[in-house]
Structure formats: structure tokens, C-alpha cells
Amino acid sequence: MTNEAQRPAARRRRKEARPQELTAAALSLFVEKGFAATRLDEVAARAGVSKGTLYLYFDSKEALFLAVIREGILPVLDEGRRMLAEHADDPVAALRAYIRGWWSMLGDTPYGGVPKLMMSEAQNFPEVANFYLTEVIQPGRALLQEIIERGVAGGVFRPVDSKLITHILMAPMLHLALWRHSFAACCQVPDMQADDYLDEYFRLLVHGLLVHDKEPNP
Amino acid sequence: MTNEAQRPAARRRRKEARPQELTAAALSLFVEKGFAATRLDEVAARAGVSKGTLYLYFDSKEALFLAVIREGILPVLDEGRRMLAEHADDPVAALRAYIRGWWSMLGDTPYGGVPKLMMSEAQNFPEVANFYLTEVIQPGRALLQEIIERGVAGGVFRPVDSKLITHILMAPMLHLALWRHSFAACCQVPDMQADDYLDEYFRLLVHGLLVHDKEPNP
Amino acid sequence: MTNEAQRPAARRRRKEARPQELTAAALSLFVEKGFAATRLDEVAARAGVSKGTLYLYFDSKEALFLAVIREGILPVLDEGRRMLAEHADDPVAALRAYIRGWWSMLGDTPYGGVPKLMMSEAQNFPEVANFYLTEVIQPGRALLQEIIERGVAGGVFRPVDSKLITHILMAPMLHLALWRHSFAACCQVPDMQADDYLDEYFRLLVHGLLVHDKEPNP
Amino acid sequence: MTNEAQRPAARRRRKEARPQELTAAALSLFVEKGFAATRLDEVAARAGVSKGTLYLYFDSKEALFLAVIREGILPVLDEGRRMLAEHADDPVAALRAYIRGWWSMLGDTPYGGVPKLMMSEAQNFPEVANFYLTEVIQPGRALLQEIIERGVAGGVFRPVDSKLITHILMAPMLHLALWRHSFAACCQVPDMQADDYLDEYFRLLVHGLLVHDKEPNP
DNA sequence: GATGAATGAGATTTCATTCAT
DNA sequence: GATGAATGAAATCTCATTCAT
Known part of the structure; x- marks a missing residue:
């Protein structure tokens, strides 16, 4: 031996x-x-x-x-928690960091295909889906929810349904990843510039679509 | 014969x-x-x-x-065009109608699973994906883009990258449909109330997250 | 009714x-x-x-x-018997008539494909093969055998194994039919002129290949 | 690896x-x-x-x-060419060797069934038929044609249409193989003695049917 | 530990046969 | 009598899994 x-x-x-x-x-x-x-x-x-x-x-x-x-997904959550703590007093910055961090540490890595994979296979592998939901999705959303709730509590964000809004907020990020691993991978589509996309998204989140007479954060 | x-x-x-x-x-x-x-x-x-x-x-x-x-997807586009014409002078109402219409006429029907299916299989069936992209996704997004551009032109919406924003705007709707046909179908998750979700989403779109000193549309 | x-x-x-x-x-x-x-x-x-x-x-x-x-094969035999009787006194003419008759009344008709079909399927349909052998092949060969035996008895033909020789004599005719329904039907081959082929064959039968010092039919 | x-x-x-x-x-x-x-x-x-x-x-x-x-058919052609060279000066011997060689090296081996198979399937597999025609049948016939033409040139054989005659000459050999893999394999027929059959065939080729010593039709 | 030839259960596909109209 | 949609048994083909080397 x-x-x-x-x-x-x-x-x-x-x-x-x-x-x-x-x-x-x-x-x-x-x-x-x-x-x-x-x-x-x-x-x-x-x-x-x-x-x-x-x-x-x-x-x-x-x-x-x-x-x-x-494999390899859970460590990211710790990093997320660390980031959240860093921006504890600035919900807008925390939100920005969350979006950027999700993309650079997940979406833009080999693991960026996992959301597509899990969505596709959830019904074929309910136990795995449950595991992923519990260990990845829900903790990830909990982080985001905390950012939102702090913002609302601090009077920075409008009052929102913080549970629902996390789903909504995640969607454009997930969509970017799904798109990249589906249509973008097989059809001749103009490359979606991830950074531009996420910037535009962040502005949308913060300001909405409407023109506001007075800018809130001068 | x-x-x-x-x-x-x-x-x-x-x-x-x-x-x-x-x-x-x-x-x-x-x-x-x-x-x-x-x-x-x-x-x-x-x-x-x-x-x-x-x-x-x-x-x-x-x-x-x-x-x-x-099968059965294309007729919906005509309906969408009709709706858009109806709200030609009110981009906010058109946007609301688009979101609601997409859900009631697509997302909430048997065809609501097609986005999941197409995303999952795009790389296995590039020609079908191309067909779907050209015949369904792009025309659908063109409608939305027109709403946005009219709103911007009319001074109602902030100036945005209208191409990018359509991707972003579609994402929460698509996500609702994807979620329903993946995790919601196999895991014990509290049902996401589609109407509440879409209302919350619509408010987010219009106002963003921030508290604004002065309401834009009194 | x-x-x-x-x-x-x-x-x-x-x-x-x-x-x-x-x-x-x-x-x-x-x-x-x-x-x-x-x-x-x-x-x-x-x-x-x-x-x-x-x-x-x-x-x-x-x-x-x-x-x-x-269907439709047996009547031909009667015709063959009639012809044989006609040339009862001239084995060479009878042989010629047999060859020509076989081609014009069988080989060159829709039934000309039957030999190919029966050869291909004999082992899959032993009873049918037996029927065909007994009702078609053997009577047909018996006719030919009689021609040969008369010729030998009359001192016109060399002594031959009359059973074996009928197999041999039939082969070029069958081959013409088989060829037409196999390679000639699917490959670009110069058309085999049936008449020339059968004439050449008849001459071969009568004279063989060798040059004889004295031509038999001056 | x-x-x-x-x-x-x-x-x-x-x-x-x-x-x-x-x-x-x-x-x-x-x-x-x-x-x-x-x-x-x-x-x-x-x-x-x-x-x-x-x-x-x-x-x-x-x-x-x-x-x-x-598989396994082409090597035989080389052997045939060798044999032909051996009997370059004696067309009758070459012909006998061709007949005997074809039988012992092809007809009487497992490959003896290939002619039946190829005839049966030619129309279903035109490309394969073409390949077989080009690579096997035509080279094989070319060998035989050369034997005949040498014999004619040497004054041993009668003048014949050397193209047509090769078809005719091959037929009894092919027939022997076809018969063995069709009727002989499924019906109770007296075994055709291949050697006797080929001997009788060779004699027929050389002498024809007629009696030559003396005028056949006095 | 690593290999890849071999397996066989299970998938897609074909088509002779049936039967309601 | 005639039809042709429907069937299901049986064919071809695939591929996760095994195991001798």
C-alpha cells in the first residue's frame, strides 16, 4: 500500500x-x-x-x-455577506455592490450557467431543486431583502413588498445569465454588453422610468 | 380519390x-x-x-x-399591436397594458412554458431558436421599444438606452413564467401572486426605488 | 343484396x-x-x-x-410445348425458338422480374419456392431437355449430360433478365441489346468458341 | 492517451x-x-x-x-491477374483456369453469396451497386475479355463480340452460385455437382453443341 | 487507478393490419 | 366495396453502466 x-x-x-x-x-x-x-x-x-x-x-x-x-456556489454567499456589511450604512451602494458582485462572482463565471441548468431541470430533480432553493436562492435573496429593508427603514427607499421585490430585482440579472447561455450562444445576436446592461438596470432601479421634477439625491 | x-x-x-x-x-x-x-x-x-x-x-x-x-404564439403579437395603438398617447398606460397583456395572453396560458422551453433547448435547436427569436422575441420587444421611445420623446420617461432597456423590462415578466414552470412546480414555495408581483413591478418601473421629494405626476 | x-x-x-x-x-x-x-x-x-x-x-x-x-406464368408453358412440337424435327431451330420465345414471352414482359424475385426470396418462402420450382422451372427445363435429347439422339448435338446442360443453357437467359432488373436499373451501364446478346449466345451454343476446320453450316 | x-x-x-x-x-x-x-x-x-x-x-x-x-472481394482480382499471366499463351487453358478459379476462390467460399445479395439489393443501394460494378464486376469481366480477345487474335477462338460474350460467359458461373443460395438452399433438389457442372460448361464453351467431326446435318 | 469494449434496457421509428365510417 | 386514421408489435438505434484487462 x-x-x-x-x-x-x-x-x-x-x-x-x-x-x-x-x-x-x-x-x-x-x-x-x-x-x-x-x-x-x-x-x-x-x-x-x-x-x-x-x-x-x-x-x-x-x-x-x-x-x-x-460545488462552488456556497462560498460566494460569504463574500456577499462581507460586502453587505461593508455598505451597511448606504443601501444604494450596497445594492450596486450586490448587482456588480453577483455578476462578477457568479454570472460571469463558469457557474453563470447554473441558473439556466437548474431552471431547466428543476422538475426532473425536485430534491436537487429544493437543495438549490434552500441553500443558494433563498440565502441570496435574503441578503438582497436585507439591503432593501434597511433602505426602506432608513427612508431612502420607498416602502415596497420586500419579499416580492427581491424576485423582481433578481430577474434582470438572472435574465442576463440565461440569455448568454441560450440565444446568445446559438443565434447571431449583437452581444449584450453586460456592464452597460447592469448600469442601465441600476439606474432604472434607483430612478424608475419617470422624469422627476426634483432629483432626490442632489 | x-x-x-x-x-x-x-x-x-x-x-x-x-x-x-x-x-x-x-x-x-x-x-x-x-x-x-x-x-x-x-x-x-x-x-x-x-x-x-x-x-x-x-x-x-x-x-x-x-x-x-x-403554434399559437404569433396571433398574440397582433393583439399587442392593437393595444399599443389604443394607448398611443399614454406611455404609462401602454406600459401597464403591455405587462398585463403579456401575462394574461401568454404567461398565464399553456404557452407560458415556451420561454422556459426555448431557453433550455436553444442550443440544441439553433434553427428553431433563430425562428423564435426572429418571429416572436424581436417583434415583441419592438413593440415594447416603441412604447419606451414614445414616452421618452414625449418627455414622460427619462432618456434611456431603449434597446437595452427592453431586455431589462422583459426580464421580470419572463422570470415570473420561468419560476412558475421550474421551482414553483416542484418545490414547496409560497405561491407568488402574479397580480401582486406585476403590480409591484409596475410601480418599480414607474417610480424606481428612491423616495422622491416631489411626486412627478400629481 | x-x-x-x-x-x-x-x-x-x-x-x-x-x-x-x-x-x-x-x-x-x-x-x-x-x-x-x-x-x-x-x-x-x-x-x-x-x-x-x-x-x-x-x-x-x-x-x-x-x-x-x-399468376400468369403457367400459360406460357403451353405455348412453349406448342413451339417445341412445331420444330420437332429440327433441334437447332427448336433451340433458337426456345431462346427467342423465352425472352419475348417472359423475359421481356413484366414477368421478367420474377426470376430475380424468386431467387431473392426463395429462402424466405420455401413453399412458394417449391411451387415455383415444380410448376415453372422444372417443366420449363423439361422442355429444353427434350430439345437437347432429341438433338443428341438425332446425331446433331454432341452427347451431353442433358440434366446439367439445361441449367447451363438457361443461365445466360436468366442472367439477361436478372441484369436488367438489378444493375441495369440503377447504374449507368450501356444498355445490353437483348437481341444481339441472344444471337451471340445462340451462336456460342451452336459452335462453341473454337475455330473448327470445317464449318458445320457453310 | x-x-x-x-x-x-x-x-x-x-x-x-x-x-x-x-x-x-x-x-x-x-x-x-x-x-x-x-x-x-x-x-x-x-x-x-x-x-x-x-x-x-x-x-x-x-x-x-x-x-x-x-470486404474481401478485391484481393481475388490480383490472383486472377496472376493466373491470366501464367496462361498468357494458351487461351483455352486460361479460360479453364478462370472458370475454375472463380469458383474455387469466390463462388465456393462464403463470398459466393455476394452476387445474389448484390443483385437483390442493387436497386435499394445504387451507390453500393455502382461501387461493386466498378470495382468488382467490370475488372473481373475485363480479365475475361482479355482472355477472349487474345484467343481471337491468336486464331484459336472464333471472332465474337468480346464485350457481350463476357456477360454470356459469366452467366453459368453466376447461376451456379445463385442457385446454390436460393432454390438449392430451400428446396429438395438433387445437389448440382459444381465440378461436373463446370466441366460440362467448359466443354460447351469450347465445342458448342454441334457435332463437328462430320457435317452435323447431312 | 484507469481504460474502453461490451452490454442490454429503453428510446425512437416503421409498417402490416384493423375497423369505424 | 372502399377508405385511411389508428394501432401496436417489432424493428433500428442510443447510451448509462459494467468489468476484464
């Missing part, structure tokens, strides 16, 4: 990195084609291993799917 | 109604499970016919998919 | 002609594609009737096949 | 031998039943593998058919 410590470091590193190489390949394909339409052959090929190797690390295709979803 | 008009009326009526019965069954299943995960057995069973019957009307599973997408 | 005698003559004629219209269509398709690869849809379409009509006249696809083979 | 040379020898040998095991099984069944009537289940069973295995080596049933035809 080889002693763990005696094994060459390179190989040990490789072995430990394997599962993530596999889930990364699987993620990109699941997002691209959906779970059912993705063949494990392709996943293995994209990860540069043989099909059998997948089964050394994951019991089944479903287990692979679960691992894909589990 | 036999003259069409001479055929027994009952059978003819059935023959003509069949394709829509089949696409209706297929639509609901494709939305629920996705294209690849839907078995034709199930489609046939839900439509109350045998598997073979599907092939009397559609050459293949893909052809069925295309028929599902083609 | 309609009395047979009262029915319009045209209709009665049509009804009696039906089975032959159907077998004619079936024959041409069976020869072209083989039994298994021929769809009853096509047979019906070529005969200008509906699929269901086939089942008014034939119990099954196999029954149709059997009818195709049964 | 893995180096080909490092793979276990046993498995590699198997992998390389597989396609031929599969085409051998397919050939025998295609000849027996025809292409359409042969089920892949049967092919797999006869080859001793599972249905899925066929698809590791051939993309479709049609691809399997093409492979069956492609």
Missing part, C-alpha cells in the same frame, strides 16, 4: 483535482445541452478521461449532476 | 383537430421535462393516442418540437 | 380486374425492392387504391406475394 | 478481429434472407455479441451492408 505522504506531489494533486475537472466538464455540457441530452461520453471527452473514470468518482449520472450543483 | 368535402364530418373534424391535441400534450411535457427527457410514449398517452399516431402527423420528435414552438 | 347480373358491366369488369391490377403493382415493386422492403402503402399507391383495399382481396402481404408468383 | 502498443494484446486482437466477425455473420444472413428481412438481433446473435456491439463498429445497418460488400 502506498503511503499517502510518499506519493509524488504532482500525482496526489492530480488525484485530488480530478473530481473538479470532471464536474467542470459536466457543468459546461449540462448547461449547454441539458442533463438528458448530455452524454457521458462527451463529459469524459471534455475532461480528457475515459468514460469509465467517471464512475470512479461518481456513482451515476445523477450523482454527477448533484455534485455539479453542490 | 375522395373529395375532402365528402368525407364524414366527424372524422374530418377529428383529423383536423389532432395535430393541436398532440402539440398541446407535447408542449406540456416538453416544458415539464425538457425535450430529451420527454418520451414519445408519454406524449401519446397524454394525448390519448398510440405512439404510432404521432408519426401520422409529425415526421420525427424534432418535427413535433418545431410544431410546438410554431 | 345486389344481383350479380344486374350490376353495371363496367363496374363488374372493374371488380374482376382489381386483383390483377393489384398483383401487377405488387410485382413491379417486389421485383424492384424485394418483398420485405416493399411497403403496402406503395403497392396501394401504385395500383391507385387505398391500403385497406388490398385486404379486401388478399389476406396478408404473404398472400399477395403468393398471388404474384402464381 | 494510452499507446496502442501498450494495450493488452488479447483485447487488441479481439478488437481488430471483431469487424470481420460481424461482417461474416451479416454476410451469411443478408445472403440468406436479404437486407431488409435480416434483423440486427440475428446478426448479433450469429456473431455471438450483443446488439449494441454492432454499433461500436458500424454506424447503421446500411453501413454494415456496405462493409459486407467492400
Whole structure:
């Protein structure tokens, strides 16, 4: 039996990195084609291993799917909490940071396809959907809700239904990510400039569409 | 051969109604499970016919998919154009009508699942995606864009990037439909009241989040 | 109940002609594609009737096949016997008449595809093959054998194994028919002139390939 | 990936031998039943593998058919050319060698069924038929034509239409093979002794039917 | 640990046959 | 008698999973 410590470091590193190489390949394909339409052959090929190797690390295709979803999303929440604390006294800045942060740390990374994937597959994998809802969506929305509620309490934001509004507020961000992994990926559409999109969105949030006689924050 | 008009009326009526019965069954299943995960057995069973019957009307599973997408969406656009004309002089009312109309005539009907389906499958069916983009999404957004541009021209709306903003404006509506056909369909989540959601959204659009010293439209 | 005698003559004629219209269509398709690869849809379409009509006249696809083979071949044998009697005293002329007659009355008619069909399907329909062998092939060869044996007995033909030689003698004729319904029907090959082919064949039969010091028919 | 040379020898040998095991099984069944009537289940069973295995080596049933035809026929032509050279000065011997060689190296081997198969399926697979025509039939006939033309040029053979005559000369050989794989395989017919048949045929070719020593019709 | 040939259950697709009209 | 929509058994084909090497 080889002693763990005696094994060459390179190989040990490789072995430990394997599962993530596999889930990364699987993620990109699941997002691209959906779970059912993705063949494990392709996943293995994209990860540069043989099909059998997948089964050394994951019991089944479903287990692979679960691992894909589990992985790498939760750490982001901590970062979000940290940011929120930083801007505790300025709801507008916090909102801006939330939007920017969501995009740069999630939407614009390989994990940006997960919302599409989870929406597509929620009904096929109710337990996974529940897990994702509980562990990712709801905590993420709770952060946003807190920003909103602080703003309202501080008299900066209008009184709103803070639960409902989080759904509404998330939608344009999610849409940006969904669009990128659907129509933008297959049709000749002019690239949506994410930064411009998010800026425009932020202004919409803050001011609405109407022309106001007096600017609120001079 | 036999003259069409001479055929027994009952059978003819059935023959003509069949394709829509089949696409209706297929639509609901494709939305629920996705294209690849839907078995034709199930489609046939839900439509109350045998598997073979599907092939009397559609050459293949893909052809069925295309028929599902083609069907019944386009008429709605005319209705939208009519509505827009009705509110030609009031951009705010037109916007409200657009949002409400989209929901009642699309989002809240069996076709409300099509956005989810198309997003999920866009990369697997680029030609269909292109068709949908060209025939449905872009005309629909053009209507919205016109509302916005009229509002801006009339001094009612702030100047905005009218192309970008249509994406942003559609997002919460699409999200409502996507949510209903994904997490809401499989997880125990408190039902999102569509009317409240859309009202809240409309207020957000009009006013933004900020408290304004002076109401713009007294 | 309609009395047979009262029915319009045209209709009665049509009804009696039906089975032959159907077998004619079936024959041409069976020869072209083989039994298994021929769809009853096509047979019906070529005969200008509906699929269901086939089942008014034939119990099954196999029954149709059997009818195709049964039909219209046997009368030819009588004609052959007549011809043989005509040339009873001249084996060479009889042989020539046999070859020419076979081609003009069988090979060059719609039934010219039957040899191909029967060869292709013999192992799938042993009973039909046996029927065809007994009723068509063997009587046909018996005629030929008699020609040969008379020629040998009369000192005109060399002594030969008269059983074996009939197989050999039939082969070029059969080959002409097989070729026409296989490669000639699908590949760009120079048309084999049947008359030239059969003349050349007849000369080969009579003289062989060798140059003989003394020509037999100066 | 893995180096080909490092793979276990046993498995590699198997992998390389597989396609031929599969085409051998397919050939025998295609000849027996025809292409359409042969089920892949049967092919797999006869080859001793599972249905899925066929698809590791051939993309479709049609691809399997093409492979069956492609395989193993062409080498024989070289052998034929060698033989022809050997008998360059004796057309009669060359002809005898051609007949005997065709039978022993093609007709009497598993490939002896290919002529029947190709004739049956030519119209269903025009490209394959064209390939077979160009690569097998025409080169084979060219060899025979050369023998004939040398014989004529040398004054040994009568002047003949050398193109037509090759068709005629091939027919009895082909017929022997066709017969064996059709009626002989399913009906109780006295076995045709191939050697006797070919001898008798050779004599017919050389001498014809007529008695030459003395005027046949005194 | 890693491989990839092999499997077989299950999907899509075909088509001979039936039967209400 | 004639039709052709509908059927469902059986074919082709796919692919997650296994396991000998």
C-alpha cells in the first residue's frame, strides 16, 4: 500500500483535482445541452478521461449532476455577506455592490450557467431543486431583502413588498445569465454588453422610468 | 380519390383537430421535462393516442418540437399591436397594458412554458431558436421599444438606452413564467401572486426605488 | 343484396380486374425492392387504391406475394410445348425458338422480374419456392431437355449430360433478365441489346468458341 | 492517451478481429434472407455479441451492408491477374483456369453469396451497386475479355463480340452460385455437382453443341 | 487507478393490419 | 366495396453502466 505522504506531489494533486475537472466538464455540457441530452461520453471527452473514470468518482449520472450543483456556489454567499456589511450604512451602494458582485462572482463565471441548468431541470430533480432553493436562492435573496429593508427603514427607499421585490430585482440579472447561455450562444445576436446592461438596470432601479421634477439625491 | 368535402364530418373534424391535441400534450411535457427527457410514449398517452399516431402527423420528435414552438404564439403579437395603438398617447398606460397583456395572453396560458422551453433547448435547436427569436422575441420587444421611445420623446420617461432597456423590462415578466414552470412546480414555495408581483413591478418601473421629494405626476 | 347480373358491366369488369391490377403493382415493386422492403402503402399507391383495399382481396402481404408468383406464368408453358412440337424435327431451330420465345414471352414482359424475385426470396418462402420450382422451372427445363435429347439422339448435338446442360443453357437467359432488373436499373451501364446478346449466345451454343476446320453450316 | 502498443494484446486482437466477425455473420444472413428481412438481433446473435456491439463498429445497418460488400472481394482480382499471366499463351487453358478459379476462390467460399445479395439489393443501394460494378464486376469481366480477345487474335477462338460474350460467359458461373443460395438452399433438389457442372460448361464453351467431326446435318 | 469494449434496457421509428365510417 | 386514421408489435438505434484487462 502506498503511503499517502510518499506519493509524488504532482500525482496526489492530480488525484485530488480530478473530481473538479470532471464536474467542470459536466457543468459546461449540462448547461449547454441539458442533463438528458448530455452524454457521458462527451463529459469524459471534455475532461480528457475515459468514460469509465467517471464512475470512479461518481456513482451515476445523477450523482454527477448533484455534485455539479453542490460545488462552488456556497462560498460566494460569504463574500456577499462581507460586502453587505461593508455598505451597511448606504443601501444604494450596497445594492450596486450586490448587482456588480453577483455578476462578477457568479454570472460571469463558469457557474453563470447554473441558473439556466437548474431552471431547466428543476422538475426532473425536485430534491436537487429544493437543495438549490434552500441553500443558494433563498440565502441570496435574503441578503438582497436585507439591503432593501434597511433602505426602506432608513427612508431612502420607498416602502415596497420586500419579499416580492427581491424576485423582481433578481430577474434582470438572472435574465442576463440565461440569455448568454441560450440565444446568445446559438443565434447571431449583437452581444449584450453586460456592464452597460447592469448600469442601465441600476439606474432604472434607483430612478424608475419617470422624469422627476426634483432629483432626490442632489 | 375522395373529395375532402365528402368525407364524414366527424372524422374530418377529428383529423383536423389532432395535430393541436398532440402539440398541446407535447408542449406540456416538453416544458415539464425538457425535450430529451420527454418520451414519445408519454406524449401519446397524454394525448390519448398510440405512439404510432404521432408519426401520422409529425415526421420525427424534432418535427413535433418545431410544431410546438410554431403554434399559437404569433396571433398574440397582433393583439399587442392593437393595444399599443389604443394607448398611443399614454406611455404609462401602454406600459401597464403591455405587462398585463403579456401575462394574461401568454404567461398565464399553456404557452407560458415556451420561454422556459426555448431557453433550455436553444442550443440544441439553433434553427428553431433563430425562428423564435426572429418571429416572436424581436417583434415583441419592438413593440415594447416603441412604447419606451414614445414616452421618452414625449418627455414622460427619462432618456434611456431603449434597446437595452427592453431586455431589462422583459426580464421580470419572463422570470415570473420561468419560476412558475421550474421551482414553483416542484418545490414547496409560497405561491407568488402574479397580480401582486406585476403590480409591484409596475410601480418599480414607474417610480424606481428612491423616495422622491416631489411626486412627478400629481 | 345486389344481383350479380344486374350490376353495371363496367363496374363488374372493374371488380374482376382489381386483383390483377393489384398483383401487377405488387410485382413491379417486389421485383424492384424485394418483398420485405416493399411497403403496402406503395403497392396501394401504385395500383391507385387505398391500403385497406388490398385486404379486401388478399389476406396478408404473404398472400399477395403468393398471388404474384402464381399468376400468369403457367400459360406460357403451353405455348412453349406448342413451339417445341412445331420444330420437332429440327433441334437447332427448336433451340433458337426456345431462346427467342423465352425472352419475348417472359423475359421481356413484366414477368421478367420474377426470376430475380424468386431467387431473392426463395429462402424466405420455401413453399412458394417449391411451387415455383415444380410448376415453372422444372417443366420449363423439361422442355429444353427434350430439345437437347432429341438433338443428341438425332446425331446433331454432341452427347451431353442433358440434366446439367439445361441449367447451363438457361443461365445466360436468366442472367439477361436478372441484369436488367438489378444493375441495369440503377447504374449507368450501356444498355445490353437483348437481341444481339441472344444471337451471340445462340451462336456460342451452336459452335462453341473454337475455330473448327470445317464449318458445320457453310 | 494510452499507446496502442501498450494495450493488452488479447483485447487488441479481439478488437481488430471483431469487424470481420460481424461482417461474416451479416454476410451469411443478408445472403440468406436479404437486407431488409435480416434483423440486427440475428446478426448479433450469429456473431455471438450483443446488439449494441454492432454499433461500436458500424454506424447503421446500411453501413454494415456496405462493409459486407467492400470486404474481401478485391484481393481475388490480383490472383486472377496472376493466373491470366501464367496462361498468357494458351487461351483455352486460361479460360479453364478462370472458370475454375472463380469458383474455387469466390463462388465456393462464403463470398459466393455476394452476387445474389448484390443483385437483390442493387436497386435499394445504387451507390453500393455502382461501387461493386466498378470495382468488382467490370475488372473481373475485363480479365475475361482479355482472355477472349487474345484467343481471337491468336486464331484459336472464333471472332465474337468480346464485350457481350463476357456477360454470356459469366452467366453459368453466376447461376451456379445463385442457385446454390436460393432454390438449392430451400428446396429438395438433387445437389448440382459444381465440378461436373463446370466441366460440362467448359466443354460447351469450347465445342458448342454441334457435332463437328462430320457435317452435323447431312 | 484507469481504460474502453461490451452490454442490454429503453428510446425512437416503421409498417402490416384493423375497423369505424 | 372502399377508405385511411389508428394501432401496436417489432424493428433500428442510443447510451448509462459494467468489468476484464
